[in-house]
Amino acid sequence: MTAEIGLTGRDRISSDIQSDIAPSKGRFYTFEGIDGAGKSTVAKRIFDILSKTSGRQVILTSEPSDSWLGDCVRRSHGEDVSAFTEALLFVADRANHTERIRRWIESGMIVLSDRYYASTLAYQGAMLKSILGERAVKWLWTVNEPIIIRPDLTFLLTISPETGMKRLIGRNERTKFERLEFLREVDKIYRRLAEEDGTIVVVEASGPIDEVVETVLEAIDGNI
Numbered sequence: 001m002t003a004e005i006g007l008t009g010r011d012r013i014s015s016d017i018q019s020d021i022a023p024s025k026g027r028f029y030t031f032e033g034i035d036g037a038g039k040s041t042v043a044k045r046i047f048d049i050l051s052k053t054s055g056r057q058v059i060l061t062s063e064p065s066d067s068w069l070g071d072c073v074r075r076s077h078g079e080d081v082s083a084f085t086e087a088l089l090f091v092a093d094r095a096n097h098t099e100r101i102r103r104w105i106e107s108g109m110i111v112l113s114d115r116y117y118a119s120t121l122a123y124q125g126a127m128l129k130s131i132l133g134e135r136a137v138k139w140l141w142t143v144n145e146p147i148i149i150r151p152d153l154t155f156l157l158t159i160s161p162e163t164g165m166k167r168l169i170g171r172n173e174r175t176k177f178e179r180l181e182f183l184r185e186v187d188k189i190y191r192r193l194a195e196e197d198g199t200i201v202v203v204e205a206s207g208p209i210d211e212v213v214e215t216v217l218e219a220i221d222g223n224i
Contacts, residue, residue: 012060014051024056026105027224028149030116032190033157034183036164037205038212042157043114045213046220050110054224059104061097062114069093083131087124087140094120095147102149110224117144118154118193118200123177126185137189153223155216156194157205161187 029046031039040062047060064070070093076086094117104111121140128136159167161183168178177183194200201219205212 011062011066012047014047014058024108026107026109026111027220028101028105028111028113028151029220030113030118030151030154031157032115032118032122032154032200033205034122034159034161034164034186034190035178036167037157037159038167038209039155039157039205040114041209042155042205042212042216043112045209046216047112049213049217050112050220054110056108056110058110058112060112060114061101063097063116063119064090064093065097067093067096069096083124083127087120087128088143090120090124091143091147094144098147098149105149113151116151116154117148118156118190120144121193122186122189125189126182129185137192151199153219154197154200155219156190156200156202157212158187158191158202159204159206163206 031043033039043060043062047058050056050058064073069089073086073089073093076089081089101111101113121137121144125137125140128140132139161180164183165178165180177186191202194202201216203212203215
């Protein structure tokens with residue numbers, strides 16, 4: 001089953017659902033936010049809940065993916081590569097990942113992705129700002145748009161960059177992206193994307209995790 005639908009090591013799928021009801025159209029929900037926002041934790045909580053309550057198969061996936069292309073993306077973080085090279089590695093991984101997502105959706109599954117194209121617009125947009133200025137996000141959108149699937153909803157978990165940095169204290173591994181000034185720029189881009197895209201749901205994530213999860217579930221219930 002996992003090989004047929006393109007699952008890799010880090011993807012999670014709920015147990016097979018036995019039902020006499022014809023498969024419904026799949027759904028695609030993504031989770032975004034700066035480092036420390038709690039998106040991975042929320043995505044896992046939503047996966048666990050929907051796996052038990054939706055009556056449909058649910059897949060939790062993430063980017064960078066668990067493919068060899070995703071491995072190249074992760075390796076690039078520690079290599080001396082240009083911001084353009086890194087951005088295009090993300091796009092290559094996403095093109096491959098999107099083909100798997102498409103199959104899952106077409107089979108009627110609920111797909112949850114911990115990061116998707118908005119992460120590249122925000123993070124690589126901040127990285128490329130010194131080179132392309134305000135054109136950076138537009139260029140990244142032009143490159144990404146042909147290969148993505150538009151999510152039904154994107155949940156943008158928002159916290160202040162200062163709070164994000166505090167939450168990162170104690171992490172064993174830190175990335176080059178986890179710098180206060182950089183996260184401030186990423187946060188600005190995310191918030192601008194939300195103003196321009198009505199499918200991005202802004203969720204205040206500085207409060208209790210249960211409240212964040214409930215807000216996301218309410219939005220999904222209204223969409224599914």
